[in-house]
Amino acid sequence: MATPRRRIGLEKIGLYDVGRVIGRGNFATVRIGRHRIAKTKVAIKSIDVSKLDKENLVKIEREVQILKTIDHPHIVKTYEIMRHDRMIYIVTEYCSGGELYDTLIEKGRVPENQARKWFAQTASALQYLHSRGIVHRDLKAENILLGKDSEIKLIDFGFSNFQEPDNLLNTWCGSPPYAAPELLLGKSYDGMKADIWSMGVLLYILVTGGFPFPSDSVNKLKRSVLSGQVKIPYWVSVECADFIRKMLVLNPAKRYNIQNVLQHRWMSGQDETPSFLSSQLLEAIPSSSFEIRQQTTSKLNPTIMLFMQQHGRWGEDQICDAVRRRDFESPIFSTYELLHDKVKKTSDGSSGDDYPRRGSRGSILSGRANVDDQPLTPTISAHQLAQLNLSSPESDSDDSSNSDLCDDSPMSSSLRPQNHDRQFGFAAQGLDVTSAQNRHENRRHTLCASEQILTPNLIPFTSPLLNGIHLNAPLGITPMPEGQAADFSTPLLHPAFGVADYTRMLPVPKNERRASAGETLLPTNFDIQQHFANLPNNTLTFPETVEEEGKTYLNKYGGKRNTVHCLNNQMGGGIQNPIPRYNRAPYSKAPPTERRSSWASAAPSQQQQNHLEKLFKQTLQVHNDIQNLHKEFNELSYNCSQSTNEGSSLACPQISITDEYNRQHNIAPSASSFDPVSMFQKNAQELVFGQRPATAIGFSSTTSFSGTSTPDQTARSMDDRVKSFVSSLPFADIIEELKNSLNSLKIPFSETNELVYEDHEMRRLSLPTGVEIGVAVLPPEQKSHVEFAILSNDSPTSEIICDQLICRLRMIDPNSTAE
Numbered sequence: 081m082a083t084p085r086r087r088i089g090l091e092k093i094g095l096y097d098v099g100r101v102i103g104r105g106n107f108a109t110v111r112i113g114r115h116r117i118a119k120t121k122v123a124i125k126s127i128d129v130s131k132l133d134k135e136n137l138v139k140i141e142r143e144v145q146i147l148k149t150i151d152h153p154h155i156v157k158t159y160e161i162m163r164h165d166r167m168i169y170i171v172t173e174y175c176s177g178g179e180l181y182d183t184l185i186e187k188g189r190v191p192e193n194q195a196r197k198w199f200a201q202t203a204s205a206l207q208y209l210h211s212r213g214i215v216h217r218d219l220k221a222e223n224i225l226l227g228k229d230s231e232i233k234l235i236d237f238g239f240s241n242f243q244e245p246d247n248l249l250n251t252w253c254g255s256p257p258y259a260a261p262e263l264l265l266g267k268s269y270d271g272m273k274a275d276i277w278s279m280g281v282l283l284y285i286l287v288t289g290g291f292p293f294p295s296d297s298v299n300k301l302k303r304s305v306l307s308g309q310v311k312i313p314y315w316v317s318v319e320c321a322d323f324i325r326k327m328l329v330l331n332p333a334k335r336y337n338i339q340n341v342l343q344h345r346w347m348s349g350q351d352e353t354p355s356f357l358s359s360q361l362l363e364a365i366p367s368s369s370f371e372i373r374q375q376t377t378s379k380l381n382p383t384i385m386l387f388m389q390q391h392g393r394w395g396e397d398q399i400c401d402a403v404r405r406r407d408f409e410s411p412i413f414s415t416y417e418l419l420h421d422k423v424k425k426t427s428d429g430s431s432g433d434d435y436p437r438r439g440s441r442g443s444i445l446s447g448r449a450n451v452d453d454q455p456l457t458p459t460i461s462a463h464q465l466a467q468l469n470l471s472s473p474e475s476d477s478d479d480s481s482n483s484d485l486c487d488d489s490p491m492s493s494s495l496r497p498q499n500h501d502r503q504f505g506f507a508a509q510g511l512d513v514t515s516a517q518n519r520h521e522n523r524r525h526t527l528c529a530s531e532q533i534l535t536p537n538l539i540p541f542t543s544p545l546l547n548g549i550h551l552n553a554p555l556g557i558t559p560m561p562e563g564q565a566a567d568f569s570t571p572l573l574h575p576a577f578g579v580a581d582y583t584r585m586l587p588v589p590k591n592e593r594r595a596s597a598g599e600t601l602l603p604t605n606f607d608i609q610q611h612f613a614n615l616p617n618n619t620l621t622f623p624e625t626v627e628e629e630g631k632t633y634l635n636k637y638g639g640k641r642n643t644v645h646c647l648n649n650q651m652g653g654g655i656q657n658p659i660p661r662y663n664r665a666p667y668s669k670a671p672p673t674e675r676r677s678s679w680a681s682a683a684p685s686q687q688q689q690n691h692l693e694k695l696f697k698q699t700l701q702v703h704n705d706i707q708n709l710h711k712e713f714n715e716l717s718y719n720c721s722q723s724t725n726e727g728s729s730l731a732c733p734q735i736s737i738t739d740e741y742n743r744q745h746n747i748a749p750s751a752s753s754f755d756p757v758s759m760f761q762k763n764a765q766e767l768v769f770g771q772r773p774a775t776a777i778g779f780s781s782t783t784s785f786s787g788t789s790t791p792d793q794t795a796r797s798m799d800d801r802v803k804s805f806v807s808s809l810p811f812a813d814i815i816e817e818l819k820n821s822l823n824s825l826k827i828p829f830s831e832t833n834e835l836v837y838e839d840h841e842m843r844r845l846s847l848p849t850g851v852e853i854g855v856a857v858l859p860p861e862q863k864s865h866v867e868f869a870i871l872s873n874d875s876p877t878s879e880i881i882c883d884q885l886i887c888r889l890r891m892i893d894p895n896s897t898a899e
């Protein structure tokens with residue numbers, strides 16, 4: 081007999097009952113909620129600020145600030161910001177239609193009429209933002225939700241920012257497949273024009289089901305984008321193709337702006353006169369905007385006021401004050417807004433404006449109360465109040481029902497409140513939410529763009545290299561010198577995996593679509609299982625370099641645009657993914673159950689784990705590089721791939737290093753474990769698919785970078801672009817060794833002498849790849865302090881160069897210590 085689930089009360093946050101998880105971001109969990117007075121469903125995004133670094137705190141606060149200032153029918157509406165202890169909760173309207181991304185997965189490309197509707201609504205939202213000097217910077221199908229009637233709702237303002245006219249931005253934001261060429265080149269950019277590029281990509285996806293610039297790596301993506309060639313399939317109309325090309329113009333100065341977009345003839349459709357749609361869209365903006373309502377704050381809706389006084393126990397003055405101040409941090413304001421929107425929805429056929437113009441016959445709330453000069457205590461009918469008290473007709477199955485607040489299990493459905501419970505003040509007792517958190521867990525995260533490579537709090541103030549130089553650097557990745565391309569060096573393909581034929585990735589008609597590489601940016605025509613089967617047992621070779629390894633890894637296990645979130649999966653023995661990602665088309669139909677899980681994961685045997693663990697410990701002890709570990713791990717992976725079923729070729733060994741390593745390094749025992757696969761996976765995915773142009777690839781570079789770091793330190797160091805260590809060797813010896821090493825590696829460098837704190841000498845060696853090496857004497861012991869900083873590019877080769885140099889220095893001074 082099935083064990084009954086534990087019955088627990090519904091969680092409450094502020095005035096909301098909180099239910100199941102509907103989405104996850106990097107730092108946020110989004111859950112469905114229901115306002116207890118308005119009885120409206122909302123989405124509640126919760127962020128644990130204690131887990132954020134300074135950079136992400138700034139990002140969240142900016143998102144909050146921007147959300148507070150915007151109101152547009154096609155931008156998700158914000159109702160309330162709550163701050164409790166270490167949490168920030170952002171309450172927004174709930175979009176029941178899910179992500180446009182998912183719809184495209186289900187449907188593939190959509191007919192042009194449908195594409196026009198969605199695109200025009202998105203363009204209208206963008207026009208609204210740009211007219212207010214706001215750039216979104218992360219436009220993509222995953223950040224476009226669908227409302228109840230399939231209308232567009234733009235979300236995720238995590239990367240949005242204010243842009244002054246004529247000012248350029250520097251921070252690398254966005255998702256590579258949607259990134260404008262100027263971003264790929266690492267130049268300063270006009271955020272509005274970059275948004276238009278993303279719109280071009282979006283329209284292309286809508287009408288073709290594939291990406292315009294298929295590629296298997298950022299480097300190839302960049303080449304494809306910079307070629308200036310966009311291949312548009314034959315079924316796309318001439319107008320639409322022309323429109324796409326106008327948005328995908330390489331030169332931002334010649335690219336369409338949002339006004340041009342709204343006025344393009346494709347936007348008006350066939351039967352309508354040009355610009356009809358755009359003017360309609362533009363008109364839609366003021367009719368719902370805060371500005372309009374702000375002008376009429378003297379006319380707060382009396383029915384809502386009365387209702388709130390009765391049910392919220394707030395006084396008239398309090399309500400007026402909160403609403404007039406638009407106090408998003410007050411439950412009074414959110415309650416008013418939710419009720420206001422509810423009234424708007426229920427007012428059948430009304431204009432959506434609950435303040436009828438003079439002489440109008442009024443909406444459902446019309447009457448004396450709505451005449452401009454009426455006092456705030458009008459006569460209000462019982463009917464009007466009842467309308468607020470009850471669910472709106474169309475929302476019974478949506479806005480106001482509780483079904484999404486609880487689990488779908490038979491037990492919980494039997495516990496669901498009946499209609500009569502849908503009164504305000506409903507106490508959701510006995511709802512079963514035990515498994516709510518387990519659903520909708522796997523999501524493609526947006527990776528944070530590194531607002532700054534050299535995070536100020538990671539840079540020691542006494543840094544010899546950065547003293548006075550980078551501490552004051554503005555937020556944002558240091559832009560490359562004009563015209564210099566970002567160096568996304570293409571990892572070599574391991575010979576074992578062949579070279580994919582990307583020319584076959586152009587979208588083709590739906591039934592036979594092999595699809596572009598958008599989602600995975602990986603070959604769809606390569607059968608890894610078959611390949612392994614064809615390999616003679618003794619010919620398996622292993623990649624020599626980290627890049628090769630990364631490439632191999634991606635080829636084997638697939639990837640996607642964003643960081644994988646593979647719940648229940650990373651720790652070995654997780655969900656079996658029946659279709660390897662590399663076999664899948666980006667926007668083609670795929671069973672929802674497997675779509676979000678990213679890895680097939682067969683647990684290695686205990687013996688294998690022990691073996692790797694031992695090897696890892698040895699690696700750390702002898703200060704060796706971890707090539708050996710790589711090799712062993714590859715063998716293990718290979719064995720697993722041979723021994724498991726199709727699609728489950730990856731094992732995620734967990735190597736516990738809690739004991740010996742910690743003892744050696746006087747680290748208190750912890751439950752830390754080292755998971756090379758997930759670390760590798762994370763880095764590799766960040767390199768190719770993440771928001772950062774490139775991040776350290778492979779665990780070898782980050783591990784050996786700081787030598788004997790703990791796994792935790794290793795994980796942290798991925799974001800840390802400054803590495804330093806201290807050697808007891810004299811300053812001159814270190815300089816000489818560095819110079820010799822660079823010469824033997826045939827890496828040119830320039831050398832400068834500088835004086836740093838207390839007149840100590842510092843030597844700076846600048847490499848063309850953007851690596852800067854600073855060496856200074858560390859008082860009072862006169863030890864040499866060597867610092868490596870990767871400044872103006874994110875190339876993994878920079879990391880490798882630093883790595884090699886550090887190894888060489890360690891060889892001449894085994895006693896050097898990482899800082």
Ligand SMILES: Nc1ncnc2c1ncn2[C@@H]1O[C@H](COP(=O)(O)OP(=O)(O)OP(=O)(O)O)[C@@H](O)[C@H]1O
Binds near residue numbers: 174175176238525
């Ligand atoms: N208003 C909403 N209605 C329905 N679902 C939502 C809503 N807001 C967010 N979601 C879901 O939650 C997911 C994560 O939300 P969001 O993108 O705002 O979080 P995030 O932390 O900014 O994510 P990321 O790390 O990708 O930037 C969305 O992709 C979407 O599926």
